[in-house]
Amino acid sequence: MTEELHRRYIPDGQDNLYDTHKCRVLRVYKQTEMDKVFLFRFIDQEVGKNWKFKPGQFVEVSLPGIGEVPISICSSAMRIGFFQLCIRKAGRVTTKIHELKPGDIVGIRGPYGNGFPMEKFFGRNLLLVAAGLGMAPLRSVFLYAIDNRWRFGDITIINSAKYENELLFARELEAMRDIAEAENIQIIQTVTREDSPNRLKGRASEHLDKVMIEPKNSTVALCGPPRMYKSMFEKLVEMNYDPRRIFVTLERRMKCGIGKCGHCNLGNSTSWKYACIDGPVFDYYDIISTPGMLE
Amino acid sequence: MRYVKLKKERIKEFLLALQDYGELYAPIKVSEKYFDFRKITNEQVDEVVLDYNRTLRPPRRFFFPEKEVLFTFNSKKVEMYENKEAFTSEPVVLFGVHACDIVGLRIMDSRFIDDQPDPYYRARREKGIIIGISCLPDEYCFCNVRRAEFVDSGFDLFLSEVEDGYVIRVGSVKGHKIIDSTENLYVEVTKKDSDDLTAFDVKKSKMFTVSGNWDSLRYTLELNDEHPVIWMRESEKCLGCGNCTITCPTCRCYDVKDYPNLDGETGVRVRIWDSCQFREHGLVAGGHNFRPTKESRFKNRYMCKNAYCKEVTTAYCVGCGRCTYFCPAGINYKENLIEIRGGI
Numbered sequence: 001m002t003e004e005l006h007r008r009y010i011p012d013g014q015d016n017l018y019d020t021h022k023c024r025v026l027r028v029y030k031q032t033e034m035d036k037v038f039l040f041r042f043i044d045q046e047v048g049k050n051w052k053f054k055p056g057q058f059v060e061v062s063l064p065g066i067g068e069v070p071i072s073i074c075s076s077a078m079r080i081g082f083f084q085l086c087i088r089k090a091g092r093v094t095t096k097i098h099e100l101k102p103g104d105i106v107g108i109r110g111p112y113g114n115g116f117p118m119e120k121f122f123g124r125n126l127l128l129v130a131a132g133l134g135m136a137p138l139r140s141v142f143l144y145a146i147d148n149r150w151r152f153g154d155i156t157i158i159n160s161a162k163y164e165n166e167l168l169f170a171r172e173l174e175a176m177r178d179i180a181e182a183e184n185i186q187i188i189q190t191v192t193r194e195d196s197p198n199r200l201k202g203r204a205s206e207h208l209d210k211v212m213i214e215p216k217n218s219t220v221a222l223c224g225p226p227r228m229y230k231s232m233f234e235k236l237v238e239m240n241y242d243p244r245r246i247f248v249t250l251e252r253r254m255k256c257g258i259g260k261c262g263h264c265n266l267g268n269s270t271s272w273k274y275a276c277i278d279g280p281v282f283d284y285y286d287i288i289s290t291p292g293m294l295e
Numbered sequence: 296m297r298y299v300k301l302k303k304e305r306i307k308e309f310l311l312a313l314q315d316y317g318e319l320y321a322p323i324k325v326s327e328k329y330f331d332f333r334k335i336t337n338e339q340v341d342e343v344v345l346d347y348n349r350t351l352r353p354p355r356r357f358f359f360p361e362k363e364v365l366f367t368f369n370s371k372k373v374e375m376y377e378n379k380e381a382f383t384s385e386p387v388v389l390f391g392v393h394a395c396d397i398v399g400l401r402i403m404d405s406r407f408i409d410d411q412p413d414p415y416y417r418a419r420r421e422k423g424i425i426i427g428i429s430c431l432p433d434e435y436c437f438c439n440v441r442r443a444e445f446v447d448s449g450f451d452l453f454l455s456e457v458e459d460g461y462v463i464r465v466g467s468v469k470g471h472k473i474i475d476s477t478e479n480l481y482v483e484v485t486k487k488d489s490d491d492l493t494a495f496d497v498k499k500s501k502m503f504t505v506s507g508n509w510d511s512l513r514y515t516l517e518l519n520d521e522h523p524v525i526w527m528r529e530s531e532k533c534l535g536c537g538n539c540t541i542t543c544p545t546c547r548c549y550d551v552k553d554y555p556n557l558d559g560e561t562g563v564r565v566r567i568w569d570s571c572q573f574r575e576h577g578l579v580a581g582g583h584n585f586r587p588t589k590e591s592r593f594k595n596r597y598m599c600k601n602a603y604c605k606e607v608t609t610a611y612c613v614g615c616g617r618c619t620y621f622c623p624a625g626i627n628y629k630e631n632l633i634e635i636r637g638g639i
Contacts, residue, residue, distance in 0.1 A: 016377050016414050018365055064368035064375055065555040065562050069580075090580035105373040225583070253579050255551050258411055262548030263569070263576060265599065266585070268520070269513030272602040277410075291520065295585065 017258055020062045020107030021047050025100050026082065032166050034089050035133070036098055037074070040108065041082045053077055054115030055140040056221075056249055056281045060257050061085065061097065062107035069093045070254040070276075073111065074136040076143035077118075086136040086168065112257035113280045116141055116221060116247060118148075124245070125153035125213040129204050129232060131160045131224025135168040137249055138223050149183055154213040156186040160204040160224075164196040174198075186212050204228070205235045215240040222248045229294040233287075243284045250280045250293065266292045297465040299474060299481035300488055301454070306461070310340045310390065312477045316424055317386030320357065322347045332357075332389065345391065348433050349617055353544035354396050355403050357387045358419040365415065366564040370555065375564065381415040386422040393430045395613040397450050398443040399544030400425070402613070405606035406547055424469060427453040428461075429495065432502050435616030437629050439500065440509040443613040457491035505633070510610070512632060513601050519635050520594075529631055530593035532624045537570030539596065539618035539628070545611050548576070571595050597631075 027039040042048030053059075055077050062068040069091070075084035089098045100106070118141075126145055130138040138157070145152050161167040173187050180187055188207055190200040200207055204224075220241055222232055229248055237243050252264035252275040264275035267290035273279060279286075287293050301309055313319050320332045321343040330347040332354065333339075366375040392400075400420075407416040427450040438444040446453070451470035454461040462484055465471055474481070519525070540546040550569040555562035569576060572593070577586035586592045600612035619628045633639065 017411060019377065020375060022373060062375075063370070064366075064373060064564070065370035065553050067553050068551060088580070094580065107373060107375065226585075251579055251583075252585065253577065255549070260406060260413060260547070261550070261566075261569070262571070263550075267602075268517050268598045269602045270517065272599075292585070 018109070018256070020060075020109045022105050023108045025102050025104045025106065027102055028100065031086060031168055034166070035086055035168060037084055037086045038097070038100065039082055039084050040106070043105070048081055052080060053083070053111035055118060055144045056115040056137050057111035057113045058254075058257070058280065059085070059108050059110030059112065061093075062109065063093060063096055064107065066096045067093045068255070069097075070112070070257060072137035072140070074139045076147050077140060078144060078147040086133075086139070088133055110257060112254075112276055114278070116281050118144060121219045122151045123153070125218040126155045127211060127213055127218055127220045127241075128155075128157040129220065129222050129224070130158065131204055131228050132162070132166070133168065134223030135159050138221060139169055141221055146183075146185070153217070154184050154186070156188065156211045156213050158188045158190065158204045158207060158211070160190045160192060162191070162193045164191050164194060164199060167191060167199070205232050208235055208239060216242075218242075218245065220246040222246065226250075226295055233294070247281055247283050248287065248294070250275050250282060252276070252280070266290060297471065297474065298484045299463050300457070300460055300484045301463055301481055302460040305480050306345070307340050309477065309480055310335065310343060311337065312480070313388050313390060313426070313473070316473065317388045317422070319388045319390060321390040322350055325351065343391070345428060346430070347391070349393070349435075349615055349620060351542065351621070353542060353617065354389055354392055354400060355544055355547070357389060358400070358423060359403065359407065359416050359547065362565055362567050363415060364563045364565050365551070367561065368553070368564060369561055371560050381418045384419070386424060387419065388424040388426070390426045391428045392425055392450070393615070394427060394446045395438040395441070395443040395615045396544050397425060397427050397446045398607065398609065398613045399615070401449045401607050402545045402604050402609075402611055403547060405604055409606050424473075425450045429455040431499055433616070434504055435620050435629065436503065436614060437505050437616065438614035439503045440505050440507055441612060441614035442508065442510075442609050444499070455492055456495060457488045462488050462492060505629070509632070509636075512636060513603065513610070515636050516597060516601050522635065525631060525634055526590050526594055529626055530590040532626050533572070533589055533593055534624050535572050535574070535589055535592070536623060537572045538621050538623060540570040540572055541568060542617040542621045543600075544613060544615055544617070545600075546570070571599065
């Protein structure tokens with residue numbers, strides 16, 4: 001949609017693109033049974049000072065001897081010097097990452113991807129819809145919006161998961177409720193597969209009518225399983241949200257993060273995209289021109 | 296601009312001279328039906344085949360090897376050490392590369408050098424020497440419709456066949472240096488040689504089974520995205536072996552793997568060619584697969600190969616015919632594209 005979004009983002013100033021910076025784990029805390037949040041800081045302070053990222057970008061976490069995985073950054077882009085990753089125990093590398101303790105060291109390279117074009121969100125209402133692990137990248141957007149509260153209109157965040165104990169950052173959002181109310185931020189947390197006393201029941205799309213923000217002049221950021229995007233899209237357009245201001249972020253098997261390894265490519269001949277450098281955040285025009293994005 | 300002529304009987308001397316510039320690789324017959332680029336020692340110079348149809352493995356493997364150590368690591372210290380081999384190895388002198396493969400290498404460059412250069416690929420590619428050779432098509436070739444039957448750059452020397460020898464076109468400074476140091480091998484190019492070149496081109500263009508330009512194939516493919524027959528019928532035959540992508544001169548997917556040593560501390564991080572025809576290619580954590588069926592993976596290759604390479608302004612497919620020639624299931628890529636085009 002815009003030049004800014006389509007500008008391919010690859011960090012420069014590194015001799016070897018595949019080399020990593022050493023980072024120390026400062027804190028590990030359990031989010032759910034499967035997810036842990038890790039707080040990292042660069043060992044080389046010079047690197048840490050200059051290391052900036054945008055909400056929606058990801059890093060490659062490398063454990064020599066095990067492998068590399070792409071993980072979205074979930075802390076606020078405004079707070080520099082450290083960053084947080086919310087990691088689900090889902091495979092070989094992430095299982096090993098879950099064994100890390102404070103003081104352990106990992107290799108990090110990045111940040112990669114285009115990230116959300118936050119400047120385009122300024123002056124508008126913001127609707128964030130997260131399903132499952134989608135809360136991790138959207139937390140980065142949410143915290144950024146809170147840190148820059150004056151730049152945004154009303155904000156609504158919908159956080160959904162299958163079960164109560166899988167709801168990411170649920171306690172954190174709950175604790176924010178008072179501040180949120182004072183700052184005109186609406187928090188909706190919903191659980192799809194069980195009745196929970198404190199939560200709403202049903203999919204995120206079923207609670208769109210409770211969203212307080214005005215659809216006109218709103219930006220929407222979606223993150224969740226690909227299955228969710230199609231239905232959300234239809235629903236949002238039906239509710240008069242401008243489709244051109246709906247952004248999604250995609251997940252792929254990114255091995256390199258810099259548009260070389262080919263695992264994340266998608267689309268067809270007129271719109272051939274690498275999710276790692278052209279994305280992972282895509283807008284309406286990318287979606288309609290690139291088949292396979294919402295599958 | 297510089298042209299010299301190499302007589303046929305002096306080709307052996309020429310090959311021997313090339314060995315001063317690095318490790319010489321040239322096509323030789325490796326089995327009854329197949330050719331491959333192999334390392335040529337002084338004794339093997341006679342075995343070099345000048346009129347081969349296509350090599351088993353594409354030339355990209357000299358710059359982007361099948362298996363390459365990127366780093367050695369120490370997992371206790373969490374440190375990685377760059378593998379210097381690509382930067383210190385002998386340059387590769389690749390003799391006898393067809394025009395389509397030279398275009399293929401330029402397509403590889405567009406991904407590995409133009410946009411954030413890959414250090415290993417670039418180091419090998421920059422010191423490598425490419426010596427092209429003219430060729431005549433067989434029934435699998437369709438480089439003409441891919442605009443890859445002729446190249447103007449991407450080579451150091453290009454040998455075009457004439458009646459009693461080869462007219463060598465110099466394409467780079469490195470090429471000039473080679474010609475300068477072996478000047479006694481060559482003779483002047485005559486008017487007859489120039490006429491021979493034209494005759495060769497006319498003969499070549501008549502040998503292709505297809506004609507025209509297939510740039511618009513991208514449109515046709517997209518319009519036939521839901522083709523009722525072809526995708527299902529052809530992917531049913533597919534074994535999913537990945538032979539088409541391994542032999543392809545422009546496929547560049549790779550996987551990165553860590554191999555620890557037995558001491559439990561050190562090891563190597565390796566990149567290995569991957570193929571979009573494998574089930575794991577589109578698999579992500581949690582078990583979701585973006586290309587779950589053989590049909591979707593099959594279609595992905597057709598889309599990728601016909602996508603537009605902005606830097607080279609051709610399709611990613613150069614029409615070398617390898618994917619058909621080496622397919623164990625006998626899937627005919629060219630015929631399928633013709634069918635999608637409506638039989639033309």
